[in-house]
Amino acid sequence: MEYSIIKVGGAVVEDSGQLAILLDEFVKVQGPKVLVHGGGRTATQLAGQLGIESRMIGGRRITDSSMLRIVTMVYGGLVNKNIVAQLQARRNNALGLTGVDMNIVYAHRRPITPEGIDFGYVGDVDGADGLRLQQLLQAGVTPVIAPLTHDGAGNLLNINADTMAQTIAVAIASIPDLNAKVSLTFCFELPGVMRDADNPDSVISQINESDFKRLVAEGVISGGMKPKLENAFAALSAGVASVRITNIRNLNGGTLII
Amino acid sequence: MEYSIIKVGGAVVEDSGQLAILLDEFVKVQGPKVLVHGGGRTATQLAGQLGIESRMIGGRRITDSSMLRIVTMVYGGLVNKNIVAQLQARRNNALGLTGVDMNIVYAHRRPITPEGIDFGYVGDVDGADGLRLQQLLQAGVTPVIAPLTHDGAGNLLNINADTMAQTIAVAIASIPDLNAKVSLTFCFELPGVMRDADNPDSVISQINESDFKRLVAEGVISGGMKPKLENAFAALSAGVASVRITNIRNLNGGTLII
Numbered sequence: 361m362e363y364s365i366i367k368v369g370g371a372v373v374e375d376s377g378q379l380a381i382l383l384d385e386f387v388k389v390q391g392p393k394v395l396v397h398g399g400g401r402t403a404t405q406l407a408g409q410l411g412i413e414s415r416m417i418g419g420r421r422i423t424d425s426s427m428l429r430i431v432t433m434v435y436g437g438l439v440n441k442n443i444v445a446q447l448q449a450r451r452n453n454a455l456g457l458t459g460v461d462m463n464i465v466y467a468h469r470r471p472i473t474p475e476g477i478d479f480g481y482v483g484d485v486d487g488a489d490g491l492r493l494q495q496l497l498q499a500g501v502t503p504v505i506a507p508l509t510h511d512g513a514g515n516l517l518n519i520n521a522d523t524m525a526q527t528i529a530v531a532i533a534s535i536p537d538l539n540a541k542v543s544l545t546f547c548f549e550l551p552g553v554m555r556d557a558d559n560p561d562s563v564i565s566q567i568n569e570s571d572f573k574r575l576v577a578e579g580v581i582s583g584g585m586k587p588k589l590e591n592a593f594a595a596l597s598a599g600v601a602s603v604r605i606t607n608i609r610n611l612n613g614g615t616l617i618i
Numbered sequence: 619m620e621y622s623i624i625k626v627g628g629a630v631v632e633d634s635g636q637l638a639i640l641l642d643e644f645v646k647v648q649g650p651k652v653l654v655h656g657g658g659r660t661a662t663q664l665a666g667q668l669g670i671e672s673r674m675i676g677g678r679r680i681t682d683s684s685m686l687r688i689v690t691m692v693y694g695g696l697v698n699k700n701i702v703a704q705l706q707a708r709r710n711n712a713l714g715l716t717g718v719d720m721n722i723v724y725a726h727r728r729p730i731t732p733e734g735i736d737f738g739y740v741g742d743v744d745g746a747d748g749l750r751l752q753q754l755l756q757a758g759v760t761p762v763i764a765p766l767t768h769d770g771a772g773n774l775l776n777i778n779a780d781t782m783a784q785t786i787a788v789a790i791a792s793i794p795d796l797n798a799k800v801s802l803t804f805c806f807e808l809p810g811v812m813r814d815a816d817n818p819d820s821v822i823s824q825i826n827e828s829d830f831k832r833l834v835a836e837g838v839i840s841g842g843m844k845p846k847l848e849n850a851f852a853a854l855s856a857g858v859a860s861v862r863i864t865n866i867r868n869l870n871g872g873t874l875i876i
Contacts, residue, residue, distance in 0.1 A: 436694065437691040437699075454719070461702055461712070
């Protein structure tokens with residue numbers, strides 16, 4: 361038995377054509393599976409329509425109370441429930457969740473950084489309730505998870521979807537006596553980690569930790585790909601059997617992280 | 619064992635002070651319980667901020683695709699996840715749902731009326747999966763349900779929260795061999811069904827079906843209260859043990875429908 365945790369980025373879930381392709385592939389994945397999604401572009405767009413400025417630092421969204429309303433509506437409502445409806449139409453018994461629902465993802469509010477940056481209602485993930493997720497999966501339910509959770513004191517928190525997917529994969533892999541492999545797939549618009557972003561044939565088929573250090577030093581891996589790979593290695597070292605970075609048309613291809 | 623289905627209207631869930639009072643009372647309710655909520659005022663407000671006109675006919679919102687986005691964000695995201703976070707803070711293991719999640723509420727899109735009115739993405743409820751809800755309740759989970767579901771073909775539908783609460787109460791009451799009573803409480807800003815809306819001492823303590831017909835004829839019951847009472851009698855005739863219409867500070871008071 362293999363448990364598949366698939367994270368899909370904003371550009372895919374926010375384009376109805378790409379989302380349909382992804383969900384067609386997703387429902388074909390055998391065995392228990394979890395979908396984790398983003399939605400940042402729609403959040404930025406809605407914020408703009410409401411006259412709220414989006415500010416990002418290091419790829420993370422500054423989330424004051426106005427922006428928290430936006431991401432709660434977009435991630436927890438609009439994107440999440442539309443994916444669930446599309447999966448139900450494919451006869452997949454999906455359940456939309458955030459980390460606050462049944463308290464499945466634990467987090468704390470990020471403290472003000474040493475540089476004085478206050479990210480607002482942004483959470484750093486501490487863990488997930490793998491057993492509760494496994495019970496849902498065993499009951500034939502497919503969790504579809506939005507990148508929100510809470511601080512336990514009534515405040516919602518905006519969290520990073522890659523980190524959420526990795527934490528969920530690790531939590532399921534850590535269930536005692538599970539006797540199952542857990543795979544984690546980061547699915548986005550490119551065909552994998554590429555040596556040259558302009559050359560679709562330059563996908564790097566495998567990356568280990570020493571390759572990673574070299575590729576970062578060479579400047580091949582930069583920007584948002586660096587934390588994605590750090591999440592991948594964190595998952596592997598915590599018991600996840602395999603991690604891939606690939607696109608929606610090729611869930612078993614792309615770059616294998618080893 | 620008593621199962622409590624409590625429906626709370628928009629004016630309560632959209633005021634943080636009133637919501638806090640309601641949730642303090644809600645967590646004190648013994649036994650398995652379900653909260654069904656609205657959120658119409660916030661939807662109207664957000665639509666206005668985005669330049670989208672809200673049109674209501676007979677108390678029901680005309681829901682074109684722009685308005686469906688709004689209610690999906692407000693009901694399924696903003697209102698639902700905030701209630702769940704507030705319940706988790708009170709150590710109640712809440713789970714936010716819409717009818718599309720695990721396909722718990724069945725509906726069909728309302729056809730164009732004989733008068734030629736197209737309500738758009740508005741659903742009429744056909745039933746609910748009482749067994750799935752009971753399984754959640756038995757596992758110690760409190761469902762918090764937003765008035766949205768789907769047509770099975772990938773489209774979300776906006777549905778009436780009172781009807782949803784009634785349907786859920788009936789579905790649980792209809793589980794074979796449940797050996798439990800199901801109570802349904804419609805909780806709103808007034809202390810109950812009132813003979814005179816301006817006189818808080820004029821609450822009618824009990825209403826049966828012949829009282830109802832008389833009160834409608836007398837004009838005491840009108841507007842949104844009429845379908846609320848019709849929902850109440852439908853619930854009683856389908857096996858729900860008791861129905862109340864009351865306010866948040868007095869969940870066991872108000873008007874008992876018999």
